[in-house]
Amino acid sequence: MKYASEDLMNEHEGILFGLKILQKMSENLIKKAQVEIRDFEEMVNFLKLFVDKCHHGKEEGFLFPAMEKAGIRNEGGPIGQMLYEHSLGRKYIAEMSGAITKGDIERNVFTEFSEKYIELLRPHIEKENNILFPIGDQRMPESEQETLLESFEKFEEEVMGAGTHERLHKMLHAFE
Numbered sequence: 001m002k003y004a005s006e007d008l009m010n011e012h013e014g015i016l017f018g019l020k021i022l023q024k025m026s027e028n029l030i031k032k033a034q035v036e037i038r039d040f041e042e043m044v045n046f047l048k049l050f051v052d053k054c055h056h057g058k059e060e061g062f063l064f065p066a067m068e069k070a071g072i073r074n075e076g077g078p079i080g081q082m083l084y085e086h087s088l089g090r091k092y093i094a095e096m097s098g099a100i101t102k103g104d105i106e107r108n109v110f111t112e113f114s115e116k117y118i119e120l121l122r123p124h125i126e127k128e129n130n131i132l133f134p135i136g137d138q139r140m141p142e143s144e145q146e147t148l149l150e151s152f153e154k155f156e157e158e159v160m161g162a163g164t165h166e167r168l169h170k171m172l173h174a175f176e
Contacts, residue, residue: 001142001145002145002149003133003137003145004062004063004066004140004145004148004149004152005063005133005134005136005137007058007149007152008055008058008059008063008128008133009129009133011050011054011055012055012125012128012129014050014169014172015050015051015055015121015125016122016125017172017176018043018046018047018050018051018172019117019118019121019122021043021172021175021176022043022047022114022117022118023114023118025039025040025043025114025175026110026111026114026115029105029107029110029111030107030111032107035105037100037103037104037105039175040096040100040105040110041100042171042175043175044093044096044097044100046168046171046172047093047096047117048093048097049160049164049168050164050165050168051089051093051121052086052089052090052093053159053160054155054156054159054160054164054165056086056089057155057159058151058152058155059082059086059128060083060086061151061155062148062151062152062155063136063148064079064082064083066136066140066144066147066148067079067132067135067136067139067140069144070136070139070140070144071139072132072135072136072139078127078131078132078135079132081127082124082127082128082132085120085124088120089117089120089121089124092113092114092116092117092120093113093117095109095112095113096109096110096113096114096117099113
């Protein structure tokens with residue numbers, strides 16, 4: 001049986017790879033290196049589209065409600081904590097985005113919020129991979145897992161559009 005969480009954990013690998021690149025980009029800002037503003041715009045776009053809209057969209061729209069239905073608490077529980085961290089991540093992405101204006105970048109602002117974002121997301125992913133997802137996998141029946149996987153696929157096609165995943169991953173590899 002394939003678990004819906006496997007799909008999300010695979011995406012976590014791509015996100016962690018993106019965070020490694022974001023960290024390197026921020027280090028270049030701190031060193032006052034010559035940077036391409038367009039690269040930072042593309043990275044923020046990756047965070048908005050892939051991490052938040054696609055990945056967190058699947059979790060918030062499908063997985064977390066299914067987990068709640070299976071008896072995992074939202075309010076005061078692990079799901080509520082993940083949702084709080086998602087909203088905090090959105091705030092950090094907005095700050096990074098706001099630091100990029102008219103072909104320039106506010107280096108201190110971008111690095112401050114990219115560091116906060118990285119410090120938030122790495123342990124967030126660990127908690128999902130090692131605590132929340134295994135609990136959900138134990139409690140949700142096979143039929144629910146299949147429904148989730150179908151919902152994920154449909155969501156990607158309708159919300160992200162065909163080929164968006166691949167395009168964003170190619171961009172990360174180009175940055176590498």
